[in-house]
Amino acid sequence: MKIKRLYQLAEKRKIAIGHFNVSNIETFEAAVRASKKTKKPIIIAVSEGAIEHSGLEFFVGAKDYYENKYNIELFLHLDHGYNLDIIGEAIHGGFDSVMFDGSHLDFSENVRLTRSIVNQAHRYGAAVEAEIGSIGGDEENVKNRKIIFTDPLLAQDFVKKTNCDMLAVAIGTSHGIHKFLKKSELDFKLLEVLRKVIPVPLVLHGASMVRSELVMDLKERGVKINNAIGVSAHDLKKAIGLGIRKINVDTDLQLAMIVEILDNIYDGQDSLKLYKLLNQAGKAMEEEVIRHIKLFSSK
Helix, strand or coil: CHHHHHHHHHHHHCCCEEEEECCCHHHHHHHHHHHHHHCCCEEEEECHHHHHHHCHHHHHHHHHHHHHHHCCCCEEEEEEECCHHHHHHHHHHCCCEEEECCCCCCHHHHHHHHHHHHHHHHHCCCEEEEEECECEEEECCEEEECCECCCHHHHHHHHHHHCCCEEEECCCCECCCECCCCCCCCCHHHHHHHHHHCCCCEEECCCCCCCHHHHHHHHHCCCCCCCCECCCHHHHHHHHHCCEEEEEECHHHHHHHHHHHHHHHHCCCCCCCHHHHHHHHHHHHHHHHHHHHHHHHCC
């Protein structure tokens, strides 16, 4: 299970692996180029919505293609899997890891389903990420979630009963651009306790920084965004220091690409060919991925 070696390396170096969501050829290659340029491994993540958009076979094929094209090792991950059929297809199709999100279920049902998926995945050499507690905000298939902080004793029991390989914990983050009311604020005391009692790598979801430059640019283009507050770079570094070993990023990538597309449209480009807009947006995403890789891997 090669992806577990990646987490072991992160633990040894006390850094976090960057998890970056992609949905099509431009976003996939943007993430790959960033990994190649920084010489740092990353996890390329796809959601069930992305699979519906581009097809599971595309992502498996793209992984093989770009590994050969750029001569690097890539890790493919299913993010927030709810549909058991899709999770099974990802496992059988060659994904390195899958996340089963049973955090909306009661504890016993979450344990039962997670354990079943772990048994299936391990037979195919894939790792499983699970979740205890609830990340705030909206995400595909689950709307208007409130933050339910991870209970350390429940989490410890959950990992023991399911044998999951990684655990996503809720310490105050949310999906989307509206993460906090006033400022970035994570429960680091809880994180310290979780690290002590949980024997598997910890994952932080909803961790985009929502950089003010991107928000201001969108506002100038007429996009209505209020109270857009992300996780600060300082808090991300502190979380890594306290044991977070994978950090999920999606919103920041979306914002960077949307800004680039709008800038090209509003600045009166002679050509508005879609592939050219998408290529430019891909370059903006690449820069954003590089920014995060450097943050997650620096001391």
